[in-house]
Amino acid sequence: MKWLLITAYFPPEIGSASFLFYELGRELVRQGEMVTIITGFPTYNVNSKSLPDKYRQGCCLKESIDGMNVIRVRTLNLPRYVPVARGIEQFITAFLFFWRGLFIYQEDAEGILVYSPPLPLGLTAYGLSRIKRAPFVFNLQDIFPQSAIDLGVLKSRMLIRFFRGLERFIYKKANVVTCHSEGNRGHVISCGGEAGKVRVVPNWVNTDEIFPGPRRNSFSREWGIEGKFVVSFAGVIGYSQDIDIVLDSVQYLKNCSDLFFVIVGDGVVKERLMRKARESGINNVLFIPMQPKEIYPLILHSSDVCIATLKREVKTPVVPSKILGIMAAGKPVVASMDLNGDAPKIIKEAACGICVEPEDAKMFSEAILRFYNDRGLAEKYGNNGRKYAEENFSLRKCVEIYKDVVMSK
Structure with missing residues (x-):
């Protein structure tokens, strides 16, 4: 079968968005499928100075990555x-991807799968599906515009009406809408999605690449965190992620002299957080730049506890992909987010961590202290998470679901 995957992010870019479709495409190739990717040139979470020359020039590029035909x-x-x-950038990107997709002949698709956000890429997939007469699956990872409304980023009533209309249009035109949790499915249906074509397909984690490993490794040595009780965050540091809670919790953890927070990643609010840490005289929080994909498992291995935090305003039932990686690595989770969301339900069902209300630094620090004072509990919860990830978030299992979804249309 011939697949066309459309995504704004793809390796060498770093982040869950690029990794998810890369792993999906690679697994499809391993199963004998033909895969073409339409994406952009790498600009997000990459060191532009270290990029190969082929990414620095030209308007289009065609390359092969792990058997996938990648069109940039x-x-x-x-x-x-x-x-x-x-x-503006997202709509222009959607048009450019559509324009390039028109000229794909030898790799014409029998199934089209698009990653959202950004939402306008749904228009790209719909247009190409009509021309190529192939079903298209809209893979919804972040519910837009609701997520932007909750965070206060999108306030204009006119723009809100516009994007809600676009959202309904895409849900209606997609052959299938896939969401990573039941809460997201319910939201899509409430926004115009037809119940019969909205499917839950959990995000996947490659448990063959992320697995338990020794705490002492090259990453822990390089950053001088051996011998510390390490609480880590790894990922995008954006508007949704609440890293302020880490800085605010330090006051409650003063008696833990060997406890160290390690924040790995980059984003629009990182500079503000680093400035806040300096001005507050906090010296047990280490900010590290975004690391390559192959280093990510070592970050988890170096940790005693891993955290996932979201702002109080984030009400959409998102399941951060980092939680799946933490579980696969056999580490306990401390999550600070809306307790009515789907991520706390997964953590509770898996018995792999502790969830607290968002932006409550005292409760957050108390959850960390439970694992600090009871290393056996941390190990138990970590083992529970690993077992749950193996049983429920298998990459092969999710790929089979997508193949079944497309072939049935």
Whole structure:
């Protein structure tokens, strides 16, 4: 079968968005499928100075990555911290991807799968599906515009009406809408999605690549955190992620002289957080730049506890992909987020961590202290998480679901 995958992010870019479709495409190839990717040139979470020359020139590029035919299109790279600029960039990207997709002949698709956000890529997939007469699956990872409304990023009533209309249009035109949790499915249906074509397909984690490992490794040695009780966060540091709770919790953990927070990643609010840490005289929080994909398991191995945090305003039932990686590595989770969401339900069902209300630094620190004072409990919860990830978030299992979804249309 011939697949066309459309995504704004793809390796060598770093982040869950690029890794998810890379792993999906690679597994499809391993199962004998033909896979073409339409994506952009790498600009997100990459060191531009270390990029190969092939990514620095030209408007289009065709390359092969692990058996996948990757077609890259040069897009605008506007400031991510300016919401209007990001919106303009997303619509231009959607048009450019559609235009490039028109000229794919020898790899014409029998199934089209698109990653959202950004939402406008749903238009790209719909247009190409009509022309190529192939079903398209809209893979919804972040519920937009609701997520932007909750965070206060999107306030204009006119723009809200526009994006809600676009959201309903895409849900209606997609052959299938896939979500990673039941809560997300319910939201899609409430926003116009037809119940019969909204499917839950959990996000996957490659348990063959992320697994329990020794705490002492090259990462822990390089950053001088051996012998510490390490509480880590690894991922995008954006508007949704609440890293302030880490800085605010330090006051409750003063008696734990060997406890160290390690924050790995980059994002639009990182500079503010680093400035806040300096001005507050906090010396047990280490900020580290975003690391390559192959280093990510070592970050988890170096940790005693791993955290996932979201702002109080985030009400959409998101399941951060980092939680699946933490579980696969056999580490306990401390999550600070809306307790009515789907991620706390998974953590409770798996018995792999502790969830507290968002932005409650005292409760957050008490959860960390439970694992600090009871290393046996930390090990037990970590083992529970690993077992649950193996049984429920298998990459092969999720790929089979997608193949079944497309072939049935």
